[in-house]
Amino acid sequence: MGILDLHSVYDATGSTDTIVTENNSNAVIPAADGATTIGVSPFANAVMAIYGAHVVAAAQALVALGLTSNNIVDPVNKLQDSVNTTPTITSILKMKYAAMSYARGPNLVQYGNEAAGKTATFKIDYLASVGVSISPANFFLANVAEYSIVAGGAATAGVYQTTAFSPSTTPPIGKYAILGVRAYALTTAAVLRFQHTDFQGAYPGLPVLDYGTGTLTGANQGGNPICSDSWQGYQFMLLSQALGIPLCPVFTVQGQGTGLNLQLLDTAADTAQFDLILQKVA
Numbered sequence: 001m002g003i004l005d006l007h008s009v010y011d012a013t014g015s016t017d018t019i020v021t022e023n024n025s026n027a028v029i030p031a032a033d034g035a036t037t038i039g040v041s042p043f044a045n046a047v048m049a050i051y052g053a054h055v056v057a058a059a060q061a062l063v064a065l066g067l068t069s070n071n072i073v074d075p076v077n078k079l080q081d082s083v084n085t086t087p088t089i090t091s092i093l094k095m096k097y098a099a100m101s102y103a104r105g106p107n108l109v110q111y112g113n114e115a116a117g118k119t120a121t122f123k124i125d126y127l128a129s130v131g132v133s134i135s136p137a138n139f140f141l142a143n144v145a146e147y148s149i150v151a152g153g154a155a156t157a158g159v160y161q162t163t164a165f166s167p168s169t170t171p172p173i174g175k176y177a178i179l180g181v182r183a184y185a186l187t188t189a190a191v192l193r194f195q196h197t198d199f200q201g202a203y204p205g206l207p208v209l210d211y212g213t214g215t216l217t218g219a220n221q222g223g224n225p226i227c228s229d230s231w232q233g234y235q236f237m238l239l240s241q242a243l244g245i246p247l248c249p250v251f252t253v254q255g256q257g258t259g260l261n262l263q264l265l266d267t268a269a270d271t272a273q274f275d276l277i278l279q280k281v282a
Contacts, residue, residue, distance in 0.1 A: 003131030003249050004239070005043060006124045006193040006205030007035045008265045010158035014055070014119040015112055017085040019064055022109045022121045030265060032160055034203060039069075039106025041125050043202070046102060049243055050124040052095035052207060053111040054189035056157070056267035060119075063087050064112035065094040070104035083112045090114075093189040093207055095224045097242065118157055118267040122191045122207065126245065130200045134177050134281060135246035136237055143280040144179070145171060146233075150273050155190075155266040162195070165260040165276065170253065175282035177248040178204070180235035182275040186210035187268035195261040196251040203263065204249040206235045233277040250281060 013026040023038040035042050053062055066080030079098065100107055109121040147167050155161040181192060186209065193205025209227045225231060231238045236248040251260055264272055 001130070001132060002126065002128050002245060003133050003199060003202045004049070004124050004204040004247055005041070005046065005127050005202040006122060006191060007033050007041070007203070008191055009038055009109070009121045010265070011119045012158060014060065014116045016116045017063065017083060017112065017114065019066065019080065019083060019110050019112045021068060028158070030158055030160055034201070037106065039108040041102050043125065043127050043130065045129070046125040046127055048098060048100045048102070048107050048123055049126045050095060050097055051107070051109050051122065052093065053109060053119055053121045054093045054191070054207060054267065055113060056118040056188060058090040058092055058188065059115055060117040061087050061090045061114035062092070062094045062111060063114050064110070065096060066110040067098065067107060068110055069100065069107040071100045071102065071107060078110070080110060085114070087114060093209060093224065093227060095207055095226065120158065120191070120265060120267055124205065126243070127202055130202050131198065132250045133246045134248050134250055135240035136179070136248070136279065141279060145278045145280065147276045147278070148273065149262065149276060151264065151271055154269045154271045155264055157267050157269065158265070160263045160265055163262045163264070165258045165262060170256060170258065172280070173254050174280050175250055175252050176278040177250045177281050179237055179248055179277045179279055180231070180233045181208065181277065182211045182232045183208040184211055184273040186266065186270050186272055190264055190266040190272070193263045194249065195263055196259050198251045199249060206239065233275060
């Protein structure tokens with residue numbers, strides 16, 4: 001048992017050289033996100049594992065990322081970067097790990113931008129009693145399949161765009177683990193999550209950068225291994241290793257369809273493309 005669950009908050013304004021919190025007056029929960037209160041998981045007993053933010057342009061640069069919460073061991077001093085108003089690293093995506101419950105209230109992401117603009121925050125929770133995930137031991141992988149997917153049209157900033165995983169030939173009936181994804185045709189960064197009845201209302205997901213156009217460089221990935229070239233297509237494997245928990249979500253293909261949907265939360269009007277990497281596990 002166990003699965004990840006991603007939720008986002010969108011701010012069309014952002015900040016300039018100051019720290020703002022994701023429940024500020026400009027922030028909204030995207031429609032169909034599944035969460036009803038900013039900073040609170042819709043699942044009881046969820047544990048926040050990852051939090052972060054992404055922006056619409058490199059010039060906007062995330063200059064700080066933090067968290068404010070009564071669940072922090074030192075809630076007065078919070079978890080917060082210093083604001084670097086003249087960064088040499090133009091991070092379009094920042095991400096941090098933190099194992100934290102929601103027992104004492106919301107966990108709220110804090111962020112600062114070098115220039116104001118569209119910003120989205122995200123939290124990825126671990127749900128121990130929902131869904132099924134596995135973790136391959138290494139890259140010596142059998143029964144791997146790769147599929148290319150094109151979104152049905154341009155995304156709307158701050159709105160989940162759903163694309164059905166419907167290859168021209170349905171994969172053989174069985175159970176598949178999602179190892180990861182490569183994303184293309186993004187202006188900068190986004191988050192991508194997956195929906196399937198086997199996930200029991202959870203949305204396993206992860207942040208993605210545009211692959212193959214120069215965005216995937218050390219100057220733009222905020223030091224996050226999940227965004228490095230070598231892990232593209234295998235991000236859930238990386239998170240499994242980083243957190244020490246099997247986190248490649250497993251879904252069932254049966255009959256004439258896969259039942260799997262991809263949901264992209266972008267900060268630009270991109271028509272994205274994806275390479276989805278699966279492993280048949282049963």
